[in-house]
Amino acid sequence: MMDILGFTGDRAKTFRIANPMSEEFPLLRTHLIPGLLTALQRNIGRGTKDLALFEMGSVFRNTQAPKSITLPTTNKKPDSKTISQIYGSVPKQMLFVGGVLSGNKSQDSWQGKGQLFTWSDAISAAVEIVESTGNSFEIVSTELAPWHPGRCAEIKVDGKAIAHAGELHPRVCATLNLPERTCVFAVIISELPLKEFSTAPQIWNMPPVVQDIALVVSKDVSAFALEKCLKVGAGNLLESISLFDRYDQIGDGKVSLAFTLTFRASDRTLTSDEVSKYRDSAVSAAAKEFGATLRG
Structure with missing residues (x-):
């Protein structure tokens, strides 16, 4: 899946789990998108084609080689130094929110023709998540696999890339048998600066x-x-x-x-x-x- 999505760098480096719950997923995940697309494939295979799915969870990035340690014994509580060593022996964990949008967001009815999800819907979802934290941000166009060149937005906070959203590359959709123009987004929640206070909008008496x-x-x-x-x-x-x-x-x-x-x-x-x-x-x-x- 990672090869199909074109993941490189930290997104392509992972670890094999010693005792995976399923041999179908033996690796620590480096992104939410593969799992979301797998869920989309499963739903499409069962006849549900109009979907908006999301997930919030940790991913693991091999930004630094983890250190090997001797596992503590089970007959006493580990001290703070041992606990720090344990955390230092595992890959970096980052909290993400991701989503996939596919098919129609509204159906044909007497009120009018239905509408398809578009890449702007994925961007709007990512923007709403970032806005909810109270951070100022900017949106720039970028090129990053597995998104379609020219239909991918990068959201930056304090100059740092926090989220990507847009339309999947047609090659990815074709290879995975997904509907054309399937859209995805991913936001790194753990990298967003925490705002202790946010300012509520002022209420005016005068008409707009x-x-x-x-x-x-x-x-x-x-x-x-x-x-x-x-x-x-x-x-x-x-x-x-x-x-x-x-x-x-x-x-x-x-x-x-x-x-x-x-x-x-x-x-x-x-x-x-x-x-x-x-x-x-x-x-x-x-x-x-x-x-x-x-x-x-």
Whole structure:
């Protein structure tokens, strides 16, 4: 499985268990994805094709060769030094949360046509996990097996890669007989900085003013980078911003990204002219940094 997924480095180094519970799984796992994909295969084989599965558990990385020790006797309690030696003799353990999304996330009904899971759903799941810890983060595009090049996002906290999410490489899906565009994510929970306190959003009495914009940019521009630019350009009265549409059929290597911008002042009701000025400032910032244009 690790060869199929293209794992290298620490993700490919593991240990054989002396007394495995099953000879089908004789190795310490280095990632959650192989187990999640095995569970997906089993469910598909039993006729269930629309699935969203997750797991939280430890993985083992051979970042340093473990030290051999003499096992303590069982006739007395081991002291703190012995316990430290025991922990030092096993591979590094990291706590992960991972998930796999496959098939339809909603079914056809009288309300409309069903929707497939997409790689943005996997990214959203990973982002929600990281956001829940109260950490600031950034999202960048990356290439890492077993994800599809160009459809894999890396989430960084303090410059360190904490999570990867996106669509599986078509070769992996074909080899494992998985549905096309199966998506996975993995978050290293144990590497996230602990935040003792988090700030709750402030509640305002004044009403919000909402405006939508659709910007045409190069397909190389990530939605996260564009959103970050719009936040800076819109100023401090921007309460929230969210991506609600992506349209890829523009042509010429372009894509349309549509955002909802919510503005609010703490001391007054904003006028349409004020909000238009803030919106135009955000658009100007995007035009300057990414060559963005308003979609007509």
